[in-house]
Amino acid sequence: MTQTKGTALITGASTGIGAIYADRLAKRGYDLVLVARNRQRLASLARRLVNETGRQVETVEADLTSSADLQRVEQILKDNAGISMLVNNAGVGSAAPLVASDVEKMSDMIRLNVGALTRLTYAAAPGFVARGHGTIINIASIVAIAPEVLNGVYGGTKAYVLAFSRSLVHELAGKGVRVQAVLPGATATEFWDVAGTPVHQLPAAIVMSADDMVDAALAGLDLGETVTIPSLADKSEWDRHETARLAMTDKLSSAIPAPRYNLHTPVNA
Numbered sequence: 516m517t518q519t520k521g522t523a524l525i526t527g528a529s530t531g532i533g534a535i536y537a538d539r540l541a542k543r544g545y546d547l548v549l550v551a552r553n554r555q556r557l558a559s560l561a562r563r564l565v566n567e568t569g570r571q572v573e574t575v576e577a578d579l580t581s582s583a584d585l586q587r588v589e590q591i592l593k594d595n596a597g598i599s600m601l602v603n604n605a606g607v608g609s610a611a612p613l614v615a616s617d618v619e620k621m622s623d624m625i626r627l628n629v630g631a632l633t634r635l636t637y638a639a640a641p642g643f644v645a646r647g648h649g650t651i652i653n654i655a656s657i658v659a660i661a662p663e664v665l666n667g668v669y670g671g672t673k674a675y676v677l678a679f680s681r682s683l684v685h686e687l688a689g690k691g692v693r694v695q696a697v698l699p700g701a702t703a704t705e706f707w708d709v710a711g712t713p714v715h716q717l718p719a720a721i722v723m724s725a726d727d728m729v730d731a732a733l734a735g736l737d738l739g740e741t742v743t744i745p746s747l748a749d750k751s752e753w754d755r756h757e758t759a760r761l762a763m764t765d766k767l768s769s770a771i772p773a774p775r776y777n778l779h780t781p782v783n784a
Contacts, residue, residue, distance in 0.1 A: 541570045611666055643687075
């Protein structure tokens with residue numbers, strides 16, 4: 516059996532992307548803490564992974580939109596010094612236009628996609644920093660940079676995940692903690708059924724298998740990428756995007772408005 520690399524805590528782990536992360540990380544030598552709402556699916560996955568890999572697998576039935584459940588998972592991250600990786604995968608989406616969406620469901624989406632991810636990261640990061648090592652993987656989406664594609668609130672939550680991850684990369688540099696944001700495109704999971712557009716209604720040419728998506732994301736992690744877009748063939752396109760963004764950073768704050776607004780045009784005597 517592969518020597519353990521520590522323990523990975525994975526949210527949304529009972530199916531889809533989260534379950535595949537569990538499979539791949541167990542095979543890489545991680546013990547697991549699997550967090551999801553569906554007890555039966557969690558138990559079935561845990562049995563299979565224990566049988567196939569011999570790794571230790573703990574399951575935690577939790578709804579991360581519940582404050583009490585979220586606090587239980589936070590406490591695990593704070594108390595278990597063996598946890599060396601956090602995969603913030605739990606999330607929900609929507610394909611409906613904003614004006615056709617239920618605001619309560621949008622609030623629940625923000626609570627899970629933004630609130631839970633943030634709190635779990637806050638629970639894990641101090642321990643990682645204190646121990647001098649750890650990895651945080653945040654599952655975002657291509658809508659983080661293309662919010663016009665799906666529901667605007669969903670795009671907004673994933674833009675937050677990307678911005679939050681970038682900030683963590685900057686803040687934790689030199690502290691031994693790795694941070695990766697993963698931006699999948701359309702992926703063949705149950706996500707689309709929940710979002711309101713079954714995956715079979717999408718053009719096959721744009722839909723990646725969940726296995727390929729996770730394998731590409733982990734390959735990106737191995738390459739040291741802080742942002743991984745599994746579908747983007749030419750990495751230089753992203754590099755140019757980042758270069759342009761960073762070049763503009765020092766120009767975004769000034770004591771005077773930009774000249775094009777004509778607010779400080781000299782008045783002729």
